[in-house]
Amino acid sequence: MTFKTKANQIAKSSHNQPQYRHYRKYVLIVLTLSLIIIACTNSSKLKLSSVTHSPTDNTVLKIWWDKGFTVDEDEAIQQLVSNWEKQTGNKVKLSFYIGDELPQKARRFIQVGNPPDIMMSSGAERVLNPYLAWKGKLADVTNVIEPVKNLYPEYALQAVNYYNNAAKKRSYYAVPINQSTVHIFYWRDLLEQIGRSEKDIPKDWDGFWExxxxxxxxLRAKQQKQDIYGLGFPFSTGASDTYIFFEHILEAYDVQILDSKGKLLIDNQKVRQKIVQALDWYAKFYQQGYVPPDALNWLNPDNNRSLLNRLVVMTPNNTLSIPCSVRQDPNTYRHKLGILKFPNKPNGKPMRYILTLRQAVLFADSQQQKKALDFLAYLIQSEVIDKYLKAAGGCNLPIIKTLWQDPFWKDPTDPHVSTAIKTVTEGSTRLFSYVQNPAYSVVLEENIWGKALNRIIEDKISPEQATNEAIKQIKQIFAQW
Incomplete structure (x- = not known):
């Protein structure tokens, strides 16, 4: 059973608890105790290390890693670490953390001068690594990157080439691990219930969303059910999925927040009007009842759960975590669950995708610099990283160019992996705007776009007013850098 599946079951149990209020008292007690046991068991699994060396042992390399979407992901990095230990004789303390817990924990430990040696955190590349590099909290990993520099596409090198304001220099302060971008996942069999199929889905912007x-x-008319929704758009300020998807909407409307030198363009009236248009477009789907009401409170896993529980017909997602969670069911993986690229932009041009490049970083305060650099150099060897990503189930895509032609990633019988790899290697792409200016990482971390959407929906302000507030907040953030 995958981690996602367990999470889905717990979510269902929690969601359905109110209907048991009138059952006998002992049933409620049993259910409560069961949930506590499940929660404690999962929590312990999330934070267990693959190696049980004492964290206070100064000879042990401490690595903090994202909890995977599936058990396969966790076991893949555990095996990689174990192989390195056997080759080098070094010892590792590998710890897993979930969601936003890892960046928050890293901040606390950095403040007290006791960070791990290495960290790989989903989302940190957008909201934490640029800031830490700016503050001089990350170690220079140029010696790791340079020997294999020619294996990476230029955008991967650009993504980890941060400016260190403390040292007044730009250098490599992170190591690229994998990449992903937003795709749209949907249920083919739900379309079949109403006599529709993928060939009926329009390619133009307005027609696609309509x-x-x-x-x-x-579906509601056929099933006589009012609890299924067409669109699984995230709207909460607590989910990075909200700003990731909305950044793609801004891209669709050709909104340019920064110029090539990282200067703000949001005082330009045309830019402002396009932001208004994008916010209005996005908010209306919720206002018109085509998005679940609780999307205002979703955390990152919740759009996955809503799709997997068939509460929504489609949802955008920034990884292949959704298909990975059903990979063990071949019929669902290959036939029932579909994957789509974005439609053409409103101006008719193909969509340009924004890439997420997950990165491993070495902290400047690490007491194990030599061992950490050796581990990172081992990690990004082509055969090592390829074996790891495959063993992890293909939930994330390789960055090293020589791996893109591997039959595993190009297999046309795997609709999800083959579509995703083609999008990131052959399509039009760019990086998030923190590359032009690290101040934009704070805009993302504070989820300015999620806040603007919430103001429109919950506080009933106009998209124009929400845009003015967002622009003001962005300018205040940039003024502090």
Whole structure:
């Protein structure tokens, strides 16, 4: 059973608890104790290390790593670490943390001068690493990157080439591990219930999104159920999924927040008007009832859960975590669950995708610099990183160019992996705007776009007013850098 599946079951149990209020008292007690046991068991699994060396042992290399979407991901990095230990004789303390817990924990430990040696955290590349590099909290890993520099595409090198304001220099302060971008996942069999299929989905911008509204209407009429929604758009300020997807909407409307030198362009009236248009477009799906009401409170796993529980017909997602969670069911993976690219932009041009490049960093305060650099150099060897990503189930895509032609990633019978690798290697792409200016990482961390959407929906302000507030907040953030 995968981690996602367990999470889904717990979510279902929690969601359905109110209907048991009138059961006998002992049943409620049993259910409560069961949930506590499950929660404690999962929590312990999330934080268990693959190696049980004492964390206070100064000879042990401490690595903090993202909890994977599946058990396969965790076991893959555990095996990689174990192989390195056997080759070198070094010892590792590998710890897993979930979601936003890892960046927050890293901040606390940095403040007291006791960070791990190495960290790989999903989302840190957008909201934490640029800041830490700016503050001089990351170690220079140029000696790791340079020997294999020619294996990476230029954008991967650009993504980890941060400016260190303390040292007044730009250098490599992170090591690229994998990459991903937003795709749209949907249920083919739900479309079949109303006599529709993928060939019916329009490729133009307005027609594409209108199609899912019609699907919701038709499914509700056929099933006589009012709890299925056409669109799984995230809206909360607590989910990075919200700003990741909305950044793609800004891209679709050709909104340029920064110029090539990292200077703000949001005082430009045309830029401002496009932001208004994008916010209005996004908010209306919620206002018109085509998005689940609780999307205002979703955390990052919740759009996955909503799709997997068939509460929504489609949802955008920034990784292949959704198909990875059903990989063990071949019929669902290959036939029932579909994957789509974005439609063409409103101006008719192909969509440009924003890439997420997950990165491992070495902290400047690490007491194990030599061992950490040796581990990172081992990690990004082509055969090592390829074996790791495959063993992890293909949930994230390789960055090293020579791996892109591997049959595993190009297999046309695997609709999810083959579509995703083609998008990131052959399509039009760019990086998040923190590359132009690290101050933009704070804009993302504070989820300025999520806050603007919430103001429109919950506080009933106009998209124009929400845009003005967002612009003001962004300018205040940039003024501090």
């Amino acid at each position: 199609f899912w509204k019609q699907v919701q209407n038709n």
